[in-house]
Amino acid sequence: MPKTHPARRTTIMDVARAAGVSRQTVSNAINSPERVRPDTRSKVLQVVDKLHYRPSSAARTLRHQRAGAVGTELNAVADQPSDIALPFLTALTLSAARHACHMVPFASKEAFPLLSGYQDMVRRRLVDAFILTDTHPGDPRPAWLEEAGIPYASFGRIYDDPTRGYWADVDGAAGTQMAVAHVAASGYQTVGFLGWPAGSAVGDLRREGWAQGVKEHDVAAGPEGSAPQSLPEALRAAEDLLDGLAVGDAVVCASDVLALGVHQAALARGWTPGADIGITGFDGSPVAHLHSITTLTQPLDDIAEHLFTILDHQLAGSPEPVQAALLVPTLDVNTSTKITPKKGTS
Amino acid sequence: MPKTHPARRTTIMDVARAAGVSRQTVSNAINSPERVRPDTRSKVLQVVDKLHYRPSSAARTLRHQRAGAVGTELNAVADQPSDIALPFLTALTLSAARHACHMVPFASKEAFPLLSGYQDMVRRRLVDAFILTDTHPGDPRPAWLEEAGIPYASFGRIYDDPTRGYWADVDGAAGTQMAVAHVAASGYQTVGFLGWPAGSAVGDLRREGWAQGVKEHDVAAGPEGSAPQSLPEALRAAEDLLDGLAVGDAVVCASDVLALGVHQAALARGWTPGADIGITGFDGSPVAHLHSITTLTQPLDDIAEHLFTILDHQLAGSPEPVQAALLVPTLDVNTSTKITPKKGTS
DNA sequence: CTGAAAGCGCTTACAG
DNA sequence: CTGAAAGCGCTTACAG
Numbered sequence: 001m002p003k004t005h006p007a008r009r010t011t012i013m014d015v016a017r018a019a020g021v022s023r024q025t026v027s028n029a030i031n032s033p034e035r036v037r038p039d040t041r042s043k044v045l046q047v048v049d050k051l052h053y054r055p056s057s058a059a060r061t062l063r064h065q066r067a068g069a070v071g072t073e074l075n076a077v078a079d080q081p082s083d084i085a086l087p088f089l090t091a092l093t094l095s096a097a098r099h100a101c102h103m104v105p106f107a108s109k110e111a112f113p114l115l116s117g118y119q120d121m122v123r124r125r126l127v128d129a130f131i132l133t134d135t136h137p138g139d140p141r142p143a144w145l146e147e148a149g150i151p152y153a154s155f156g157r158i159y160d161d162p163t164r165g166y167w168a169d170v171d172g173a174a175g176t177q178m179a180v181a182h183v184a185a186s187g188y189q190t191v192g193f194l195g196w197p198a199g200s201a202v203g204d205l206r207r208e209g210w211a212q213g214v215k216e217h218d219v220a221a222g223p224e225g226s227a228p229q230s231l232p233e234a235l236r237a238a239e240d241l242l243d244g245l246a247v248g249d250a251v252v253c254a255s256d257v258l259a260l261g262v263h264q265a266a267l268a269r270g271w272t273p274g275a276d277i278g279i280t281g282f283d284g285s286p287v288a289h290l291h292s293i294t295t296l297t298q299p300l301d302d303i304a305e306h307l308f309t310i311l312d313h314q315l316a317g318s319p320e321p322v323q324a325a326l327l328v329p330t331l332d333v334n335t336s337t338k339i340t341p342k343k344g345t346s
Numbered sequence: 347m348p349k350t351h352p353a354r355r356t357t358i359m360d361v362a363r364a365a366g367v368s369r370q371t372v373s374n375a376i377n378s379p380e381r382v383r384p385d386t387r388s389k390v391l392q393v394v395d396k397l398h399y400r401p402s403s404a405a406r407t408l409r410h411q412r413a414g415a416v417g418t419e420l421n422a423v424a425d426q427p428s429d430i431a432l433p434f435l436t437a438l439t440l441s442a443a444r445h446a447c448h449m450v451p452f453a454s455k456e457a458f459p460l461l462s463g464y465q466d467m468v469r470r471r472l473v474d475a476f477i478l479t480d481t482h483p484g485d486p487r488p489a490w491l492e493e494a495g496i497p498y499a500s501f502g503r504i505y506d507d508p509t510r511g512y513w514a515d516v517d518g519a520a521g522t523q524m525a526v527a528h529v530a531a532s533g534y535q536t537v538g539f540l541g542w543p544a545g546s547a548v549g550d551l552r553r554e555g556w557a558q559g560v561k562e563h564d565v566a567a568g569p570e571g572s573a574p575q576s577l578p579e580a581l582r583a584a585e586d587l588l589d590g591l592a593v594g595d596a597v598v599c600a601s602d603v604l605a606l607g608v609h610q611a612a613l614a615r616g617w618t619p620g621a622d623i624g625i626t627g628f629d630g631s632p633v634a635h636l637h638s639i640t641t642l643t644q645p646l647d648d649i650a651e652h653l654f655t656i657l658d659h660q661l662a663g664s665p666e667p668v669q670a671a672l673l674v675p676t677l678d679v680n681t682s683t684k685i686t687p688k689k690g691t692s
Numbered sequence: 693c694t695g696a697a698a699g700c701g702c703t704t705a706c707a708g
Numbered sequence: 709c710t711g712a713a714a715g716c717g718c719t720t721a722c723a724g
Binding site: 009010052053054055056057058059061062067074075076081083085086087089090093094097102103104105106107109119120122123124125126231232257260267268286287290291292 | 355356398399400401402403404405407408413420421422427429431432433435436439440443448449450451452453454455465466468469470471472577578603606613614632633636637638
């Protein structure tokens, strides 16, 4: 951007002069309270307040050799951006503020992540670390960053080496198990599952939770089906699945879009979701809320907070291994159609 | 975040030594090519490349008195976050890079924007300017920022004083007019409108475009209805609206959620959207794509780019008035159900 | 065309 | 407990 000369802003010297102390004392009053007499400190702080003084983050960064910023990549090419990407970024932004830093999003139009994009930001000292999202088996980024000595924390397991510990994730199995418990407690007798095609790490775990839940909660396992994350295909798979179910049964789904497919397939055959048939989604996405679908909301605030804890450890050079975290989602029951299920006729 | 001592990174001095010149020459080679002999320059640039040198943005900021960053507020409280918030942030992030700067998102859990949040970021010199979104009549932020001398540019008109010029917006009227032209050209004969309750600035303009389009394209004006931005209410309003329409007619909507309401209401009475009834939404949101609804996609990349042009002008202290921009959306036709409308029976 | 000086704003040792 | 010095990395005048 072109250069200009904006109004001069308040600096530490202005505060020092107004308070009648040296600028080091102002700095100490702010950063090392114990090194300054209480009355001096309060006088300085009063002037800081009056003058609305805030230390320049650039000067601090230069002095500390630390940007106080964390980068995160925005997917600029996804045809279907993740529904929770924005809520998660918001959670990160709020967590960052609590950890005295800020987020710096970046994006590229390349289909695959570029190591150079990550490295450049660190070389320019724009960020100290990264938050990774959408990790998947074969994701090259953890190894890249580790090799380059760049701290990072990942929303989503580091599949190629989960022992690394620099991650927090949603406990998908616990989630779908909770969903089964919920529909069982609501009176549904047979519980089917609609997931993604086998082989996706996240999807397989969510399926496991359903299978486990069915065993534990004294309901019959209904049929299972799968479809990729697109509504027409979810709808088609849901129709097949419903052919094997009856009024009074339920379907636990691996995602909200899949649940929407079941929802619409149910409506198409005249079944009322939440009464004739129980349906649960996964993610707590806007789609679920828009269509009033019961869903498993991911604890994004907790995940963001945990990732910053991981980052703090690394940045502090702490040698102890960091604990990865598996956080349990919250069942977000759609109350608008919370009706006792009608008994099936079959 | 706690302090640490990361590996020392390459500085301008490392480049100077390796190239056998003074550090000022390195700086000139990078920033003022005309002040350096071509062969010196290329030698320096070669070393820069080899050493992967990138100037420290903190040092640059300190020297330039310019953060090279733009803030934007993330709505952390919206029950229903805007569907295009993330795509727009992505567009901003890409535009920012083209203007040699980066975005810094911030958020608060307050229901209303806080001036102090904006001022603090400027005082800490974290950002030079702001991008505003979700402006509305009575929005205090433009006046705040103007008074504080903080540059800004707004996605959305500055309603209280559109002459200010620091904005870019979607031409809502042109959009709905295009939608009418499209359904007319597709053979639909009567075109109704589903909008928001009168009084919303954006909604009223979109309605006007429909009214104008109906006049210009030789179709009959169908009934109009309105509903707030929630699916159940959209569905109810759509049912009423469809009572006044027949197979072979179309409905232009002020948003994608409203269009989804019409879509579902049509399905409920056995009409095939895109054949029995024409439906258009507005925003190009994931909702529209998920449900394959024809929609008016907002030119987010162009808007972002224009906002940065506005910012550049202000930051350069340019005295000429900035041009606000009204950008026309793109009609995103859902090809999956692109069928000639069946003639109505009424 | 090239190089030595000054300074952006801050904080961390260090000396009084 | 308080204050003078040094330096983080860079660039913009300015002098050679």
